[in-house]
Amino acid sequence: MVLEHQPIPFLTWLLGLPWSENSAFLESALFRFILTGFAVSVLALVVGYLIALVRNGPLKAGDITYRVIVNGIAELFRTSARRVWAIARLSIKETLRRRVLVALAIYIIILLFAGWFLQTGYREPGKLFFSFVLTATTYLVLMIALLVSAFSLPNDFKSKTIYTVVTKPVRASDIVLGRILGFTIVGTVLLAIMAVCGAAFVWRMLDHTHAIQLDSLENVVDASGKVVGKKGRTTTNMQHFHEVEIYPDGTGKAASTNEHEHQITSETRGGDTVYTLSGPEGLLRARVPYYGSLHFLDRKGVDVAKGVSVGSEWTYRSFIEGGTPAAAIWTFSNINEQTLGTDEKGAQILPLELVVRVFRTFKGNIEKGIQGVAQLRNPDNKTIKSEPWTFTAKDASINQFPWSRKLNDADNKPIDLLKDLVTEDGRVEVVVQCLDHAQYYGFAQPDCYIRLPDGSPLWNFVKAQVSIWIQMVLVISIGVTCSTLVNAPVAMMFTIAFITLGFFRQFFVDVAIGKQVGGGPLESLYRIVTQMNQTSPLPEGFGTQLISSIDIVLKMMMQSVTYILPDFRSFSTVDYVAYGYNIPMNQLAQDLIVCGTYVLGLFIIGYFLLRTREVAK
Amino acid sequence: MAGETVIETRALSKTYRDFWGRPKVRALKALDLEIKQGEIFGLLGPNGSGKTTTIKLLLGLLFPTEGQALVFGKDATDVSKNQRIGYLPEESYLYRFLNAEETLDFYGRLFDIPHDVLKERIDSLIKTVGLERARKRQLKEYSKGMTRRIGLAQALINEPELILLDEPTSGLDPIGTREMKDMIIRLREQGKTVVMCSHLLADVQDVCDRIAILHQGELKELGRVDSLLTLADVTQIRAKRLPQPCIDEIQQVIARHQGELLTVEHPTTTLEELFLSIVRDSEARPGRRVVQEASSNS
Ligand SMILES: Nc1ncnc2c1ncn2[C@@H]1O[C@H](COP(=O)(O)OP(=O)(O)OP(=O)(O)O)[C@@H](O)[C@H]1O
Ligand SMILES: [Mg+2]
Numbered sequence: 001m002v003l004e005h006q007p008i009p010f011l012t013w014l015l016g017l018p019w020s021e022n023s024a025f026l027e028s029a030l031f032r033f034i035l036t037g038f039a040v041s042v043l044a045l046v047v048g049y050l051i052a053l054v055r056n057g058p059l060k061a062g063d064i065t066y067r068v069i070v071n072g073i074a075e076l077f078r079t080s081a082r083r084v085w086a087i088a089r090l091s092i093k094e095t096l097r098r099r100v101l102v103a104l105a106i107y108i109i110i111l112l113f114a115g116w117f118l119q120t121g122y123r124e125p126g127k128l129f130f131s132f133v134l135t136a137t138t139y140l141v142l143m144i145a146l147l148v149s150a151f152s153l154p155n156d157f158k159s160k161t162i163y164t165v166v167t168k169p170v171r172a173s174d175i176v177l178g179r180i181l182g183f184t185i186v187g188t189v190l191l192a193i194m195a196v197c198g199a200a201f202v203w204r205m206l207d208h209t210h211a212i213q214l215d216s217l218e219n220v221v222d223a224s225g226k227v228v229g230k231k232g233r234t235t236t237n238m239q240h241f242h243e244v245e246i247y248p249d250g251t252g253k254a255a256s257t258n259e260h261e262h263q264i265t266s267e268t269r270g271g272d273t274v275y276t277l278s279g280p281e282g283l284l285r286a287r288v289p290y291y292g293s294l295h296f297l298d299r300k301g302v303d304v305a306k307g308v309s310v311g312s313e314w315t316y317r318s319f320i321e322g323g324t325p326a327a328a329i330w331t332f333s334n335i336n337e338q339t340l341g342t343d344e345k346g347a348q349i350l351p352l353e354l355v356v357r358v359f360r361t362f363k364g365n366i367e368k369g370i371q372g373v374a375q376l377r378n379p380d381n382k383t384i385k386s387e388p389w390t391f392t393a394k395d396a397s398i399n400q401f402p403w404s405r406k407l408n409d410a411d412n413k414p415i416d417l418l419k420d421l422v423t424e425d426g427r428v429e430v431v432v433q434c435l436d437h438a439q440y441y442g443f444a445q446p447d448c449y450i451r452l453p454d455g456s457p458l459w460n461f462v463k464a465q466v467s468i469w470i471q472m473v474l475v476i477s478i479g480v481t482c483s484t485l486v487n488a489p490v491a492m493m494f495t496i497a498f499i500t501l502g503f504f505r506q507f508f509v510d511v512a513i514g515k516q517v518g519g520g521p522l523e524s525l526y527r528i529v530t531q532m533n534q535t536s537p538l539p540e541g542f543g544t545q546l547i548s549s550i551d552i553v554l555k556m557m558m559q560s561v562t563y564i565l566p567d568f569r570s571f572s573t574v575d576y577v578a579y580g581y582n583i584p585m586n587q588l589a590q591d592l593i594v595c596g597t598y599v600l601g602l603f604i605i606g607y608f609l610l611r612t613r614e615v616a617k
Numbered sequence: 618m619a620g621e622t623v624i625e626t627r628a629l630s631k632t633y634r635d636f637w638g639r640p641k642v643r644a645l646k647a648l649d650l651e652i653k654q655g656e657i658f659g660l661l662g663p664n665g666s667g668k669t670t671t672i673k674l675l676l677g678l679l680f681p682t683e684g685q686a687l688v689f690g691k692d693a694t695d696v697s698k699n700q701r702i703g704y705l706p707e708e709s710y711l712y713r714f715l716n717a718e719e720t721l722d723f724y725g726r727l728f729d730i731p732h733d734v735l736k737e738r739i740d741s742l743i744k745t746v747g748l749e750r751a752r753k754r755q756l757k758e759y760s761k762g763m764t765r766r767i768g769l770a771q772a773l774i775n776e777p778e779l780i781l782l783d784e785p786t787s788g789l790d791p792i793g794t795r796e797m798k799d800m801i802i803r804l805r806e807q808g809k810t811v812v813m814c815s816h817l818l819a820d821v822q823d824v825c826d827r828i829a830i831l832h833q834g835e836l837k838e839l840g841r842v843d844s845l846l847t848l849a850d851v852t853q854i855r856a857k858r859l860p861q862p863c864i865d866e867i868q869q870v871i872a873r874h875q876g877e878l879l880t881v882e883h884p885t886t887t888l889e890e891l892f893l894s895i896v897r898d899s900e901a902r903p904g905r906r907v908v909q910e911a912s913s914n915s
Contacts, residue, residue, distance in 0.1 A: 055638060075696070086726035090712065097714040160710040164771065167676050168727040169699040616678035617633075 007291070007446065010586045014593065029590075033597050036563050040601065044608070045069070072608055079173040087170075087178025088185065095148050095186045103144050107194050110136055111201045118205070123258055125238075126283045129205050130461075131578035133198040138468050138574070141191050145472045146495055148183050149479025153610075154488035162615055172610040176480060176603055183476045188469065195465045199458070206283045209262065210234035210254065212244060212275040234262075234277065246275070259283060284457035285580035289353070289449030290339070292332035292430070301325035308440065317357055317442035322370065322434035328443045330430045331379060332450060335422050339450060340405060348405040350376075350417055351451040352430060356393035357442035364439070369394040371435040374401055375410075376421045379429045384420055385410045390435070455582040463583040467573040470595045474566060475499065477599045481606035484613065501561075502568030512558035520551030521558075566598060623779055623810045624652040624675060628684035631670050631834075644670040646834045647684065652812060652827075654778075657805050659825035659842075660814035667834040668814035669707055672781050675812070676704055688779070700728065703777035707784055709768040713757035717748050717767050720756065721774055728775045735774075742770040745800075761788040769797070780804060782813040786820050798824050 011017040016028030025031055048068065052061035114132060153175075156162040165175070216232035230246040234254055244264060246252035250273070252264035260280040266273050296307040299321050307318030307326065320326035340348045358370050369392035378384040387408045393399050405417045415421065422428045430448055434441040478498050482491035501508055510516040518524045518534040526547055527534060538544040571591055576583045631645040645667045652658045660668045673679040674686050677694040686693035689701060711720055721739040730738070743752050746766040756764060765788045772780060785801070786794045801811055801824045815821050821828055822842060830838040854867070871878050 078696075082729070083727050086723060089726075090715075090723055093719070094712070094714060159713075160706070160708075161712055163678060163706050163710045164704070164724070164768075165727070166696075167678065167699055167702065167704045168724060168775075169696055170727050171696060614678075614680050616673045 007584060007587060008590075010589055013590055029593070032563075037601065039560075040564065040605075044605070048612075068608070068612055072611060075171055075611070076173055076604075076607065078171050079177065080171075083170055083174040084178040084181060087175055088182035091152060091179050091182025092186055094152060095183065098148075100144055100148065100186065100190065103140055104190065104193060107136070107140055108197060111197060115201065115205060125206055125258060125260075126285070126580060127578040129202045131574055133202055134464055134468070134574040134577060137191070137194045137198055137465075138471065138572070141187060141194065141468055141472050142475050142499075144190065145183065145187055145475040146479055146492060148186070149179070149476045150483050150492040150495055151488045152179060152183075153480065153483040154486075154491060157487075157615075166615055172484075173603070173607045176484065176606040176610060179480045180473075180477055180599065180603065183480070184473055187472045187476065191465060191469055191472065195462070199461055202461075203284075207279050208238050209277045209279055210237050210241065211277065212264070213241075217246075256282070286455035286457050286460040286577075286582040287353075287580055288452040288455050288582040289446070290332070290452050291446055291449050292330040294328060294330050294443065294445040294448070296320060297325060297327040297329065299324040299326045301327075307443070317444045317447075319359055319440040319442045320432075320434055322372075322439040322441070323437035325433075327431050327433045328441070328448075329377075329432075330445075330448045332428050332430070334426045335418070335428050335450075336426055337418070339452070340418075341402075341451070341453065343402055343404070350403040350405070352401040352403060353449055353451050354393075354399045354401065354432065355447040356395070356397055356399060357447075358393065358395040359440040359442055361438045361440070364436075368392065369397070370439045370441070372441060373433050373435055375431045376403060376407075376417070377429040377431050378421050378423060379427050380423050384415070385431075386415070386417075386421060387412065393441070457580075460577055460582055463585075463588055464573045464577045466588060467571055467583070467591060470591050471568065471571050473595055474568075474571075474598055477602040481602040481609070484606045484610040498565070499568055502566045505562065505565050505567045505569070508558065508565065509562050512555050512562055514555065519548075520555045522547045522551045522554065564601075566594065620654045622651055623654050623656075623689060624650065624812065625687040626650045626671075626675075626684065627687075629671070629674060629681055629686050630683040631667075631674060631679060632682045644834050645674070648831075648836055650829065650836075650839075652810065654810050655805065655808050657801060657811045657813070657824055657826045659821040659828040660812065660831060661816065661818070661821055661828050662814075662831035663816060665833075666831040668816075668831060669783055670834075671831070672704075672783050672812070672814060675781060676702070700775070701778045703772035703775065703780040705765075705768050705772040705780075705782045705785060707787075709756075709764040711756055711764065711768060711771065714755060716755050717743055717752040717770075720767060721770055724771050725774045730775065738774065738776075742773060746770045747796075762790060762793055765789055766793070769800075777809070779810045779812070782811065784815050785813055786815065786817060794820070 012024075012028075014029050016024035016026070016031070019025060045065065049061055049065045052064045055061075056064060111133075114136075118128060118132060153162075156165070211234065213233050213235050217230045218232060219227045220229045220231050222228050227248075229248055229252070230244075232244050232246075234242045234244055240258050242254035242257045242262065244252055244254045246264060246266070250266040252266075252275075254262040254264060254277060260283045262280060263278040264275055265278075266275045268274075296304050296318055297320075298304045298307070307320050307328065309318065318328075320328055335350070339350070341351045343349050352374075354374065356370075356372070360370070371390060371392050373388045373390045375388050376386040386403065387410060389401060389403075391399050391401075403417060407415060407417060409415045409420070432441065432443070432448070475495060479491060479495045482494045485491075486494065507516065511520065514520070518527055519538075523538065526532070526538075526544070538548070573583045573587070575581075626648050629645060629648040629650075630643075632640045633642040633644055635641050648671065660671060662668050670679065674681055675688055675693055676699075677692075677696075680694065688698050691698050712723070715723060718739060721742060722735070725735040725739065743749055746769055748763060748766055748770070751759065751763060756767065759767065765785075769782075769785070772782070782801075785797050789797060798820065801813070804811055805826075813821075813825070825842050827839070827841055829836055868878055
């Protein structure tokens, strides 16, 4: 999988630990939460005062604002669990009687159809089925969350049932929280059922076996004419077959095709040998990467922090030029006996994997990969290196380097990986270079990792559901908060806009800070209407000047919006599961905290909006 | 019994505004009221005179444009007063996907009522409003009168001290109307305060102690019902089996005292009384075909 951002350790993210640098805390999430909360409160205060001002004049407006805040905060603590639960129960009944369960039926029908039409694409089955199921679940759950949350409170206002509710000792906070809670419970149950069905579907679709095609079996003989096994192929099942190898002891292996293999056992029954193939192995994975830190050598062999940039959409990765001393060097720490894994034969190995992005300056043979070389090196004594390991890599491929513990150095003398290449404090370097002239390899820090023992694929699937759940809770909270103020269609539009902007947050930020060509929103509109090139300068004149000045204000407003916009894309963990990577608990914890913060903020906003609303208007 | 002041309004005014904040309707103009504990207070007035507006202001559903409404000495927008209030809205604004029991259970849970007490209260309220047979049916299947009844039960779930009823008898059959009136009188006996609004004079006359008459948002009349409805200079004579000579004689007596005879007639019962007596009859002796007998008599 190609990670597009750098994972940050949890405490660094939350608190900016370690506080060795002065600005560390200022960049932490906690500080940003506090800052944003403060800014939003001040803004709300100002807007509230202005509205009151227009309606009631300056003196009374001050009085009203003061009372709203003081009473509002006091009343916030009168929120009662009993009433919240009563409203939540009502919301659950409402959604169930509105037949949200139909969504489940839709989901199951989708799965049934998918089982039928996805069969043709069995090339990367794990990726295909996991991303299909998880994406379908995400969209369906988010859609239900959106509909249910944006319509309920406006319905209460429309049918005036809210009159009978707010004339009971119910606080606005009870209503907002109860709604969020109730819909979350319904959504959770729905998601859980979908998860069980989805898991059953994927595991069933992936599980298959083959038989040996007996007439394809031939003996394999060695130089002396002795039979050392058999070779042949399996029958075709699920649109593929495997080459098989059977060893003299009767066991064997169906070679890796479509990302998996099968084990073969045999027994003799009435004179005939009967072969049995196991289920697929390697389709369900949850790789656990262990990351190092990365620096580069430029084309003259000088140490640099970043490599070459090859264009704006690749800014995250740095590139090294082929056929020069340019290199990407990862330093791993805390390498010891425990870090090592074992291979099939039980020998100790350092299981290294490398994701390579390839940038070609000329096309060459596109089917063939670009050649490169990897070496292990002792960071303290850089003359001690392992034998170079050459490989060819295609773009976005994962290359495996199971370095065995007993290996040769660059001069072909045997060395021990732990004793000679790893320093006393457990550091080792991985040096990667590109060999083909004028072609480039692109790397970022998480592209090279040591593969720790795999996690459980089922648990990984569950974690993916948790991240869908996080997105669902966010949508529900946004929907409920919007619907305290406006009617259902507007609340829905607003929620959708919020999510969409969240998805394209990066683009939005780029427009706001002027990184995007074509200018601000008005200027872009002008260019679209006049069919003008994105990069040609605007004609001089009063009109265009006005456009530019308005754009400056708009961009400033957009910049402030980016502070409260959730980065929706980063909540999705579908790719982790699809590509067989373990979802880091760290990321899940960060997302949960971000989600909780949003819910809290939205709850408070929704509370004040509903509280100050004249119900019977 | 009249003790502490339950409701007090001071120059209470409401102007409905449009989206841009421009005044649209002046629905209530400087209303001053004081309602004491234990009273049954009637708000009277033609359609659109501001009765419902007044009630909504008292509940905090609307914010006053000017003036102030105090309920139990607190501002009407204060939520905590709702603990002691019951409200029956003009139409039944209830969740149509709930059944009678669930409705009362939901509203009951919004108060601090112990679970077993609530269960008992739900049972007795359903019996009181006569919905035993429909208690498991969703409200969307209810007739208008049935919805009114469950609305009333909902208003009484917390045994409120102050009950605000917006047109309590609308949609009810004559029996329901009578039961509603009896219920209101029972509530007064329990020392509760009732504020009801209606344009049905008969209803108001039967139960209210004091009334206020609103017209176009202005208070036109305020006082005790008995003193308002007594016409001190009119005497009505009703008698049974009076022969014609006797009637002539009475006429002469009135003339001698400079009085003016308005009418002397055989009074009829009201339609309501007739309807009630028929229904009572049929309940006492089920199976009798009251309707046919009544028509053959006439
Ligand atoms: N939400 C509203 N927006 C604008 N005007 C309103 C609104 N509600 C009521 N009004 C107006 O306020 C006035 C008083 O209405 P209100 O509902 O208080 O009358 P009412 O005495 O209860 O009448 P009814 O006997 O028909 O129930 C009417 O002129 C009405 O049109
Ligand atoms: Mg009314």
